Amino acid sequence: MNTGEHTAMLKIKLINLTISLILLGTIASSASAEMTEEHSTRSPQFQTVEQPLALKIGLTVGGLALISAQLWWFLFSKPKSQQAETSNGIQEVSITVDGGYSPSLVTVKRGQPVRLKFVRRDPSSCLDKVLFPDFHIAQDLALNATTPVEFTPQTVGHYQYSCGMNMFHGAIDVKE
Ligand SMILES: [Cu+2]
Incomplete structure (x- = not known):
């Protein structure tokens, strides 16, 4: 980068x-x-x-x-929030990585496993890594592939994530 x-x-x-x-x-x-x-x-x-x-x-x-x-x-303009859909007890949502994250805001429920499926379309090295500091996650994203990021939020709150150099941002809203 x-x-x-x-x-x-x-x-x-x-x-x-x-x-x-x-x-x-x-x-x-x-x-x-x-x-x-x-x-x-x-x-x-x-x-x-x-x-x-x-x-x-x-x-x-x-x-x-x-x-x-x-x-x-x-x-x-404020980002629109997308509610994750639960299947087999896992809250799932696909996030397209192309000049940023879309949807950039995802709403999930507390205490239930979350699987964010990052689909990286942007070849820029800027977006080859995604960081979730609150969940101690640093995940490499392969180009033109889907990479899952999984965690279980235990506390209600607004959690930001970013690219490797903290330039592009997305967020997860954890609700009760
Ligand atoms: Cu970056």
Whole structure:
């Protein structure tokens, strides 16, 4: 594992956001340029200018809405919890490892064995290991394979797990 790889993966979201902001700037400036043009040139097509201008304003508003949604997701979105399903007394859930953990939050019952089936799709060495410090588990995850991680939570609580370098996180909610 190398730190550069970790940093690069975490920066993807930020870069995405930056691109959106640049895009917004471009749309806004082109829209205002159009407005200035409208005043200076009294061409015969003057009346047809209105529609593209409305379109540009629409695009700007649409772009703004899109960026707001993205910003909201980036800052405030909370992971959805998935309840583990019990079969033969074992609470099981599959977790896909691909640029993070999905579902990133799993709910289980206290005092019953848990089997998390990690399906690793991401070739990045960043995600080749999963750590459960509270359960003293450090498990290697083979690429394109399913690796079970088993433990029995005895205490109600919120338990975080992470990749080998503590960059990607998931959590287990243990309830009564
Ligand atoms: Cu990592």
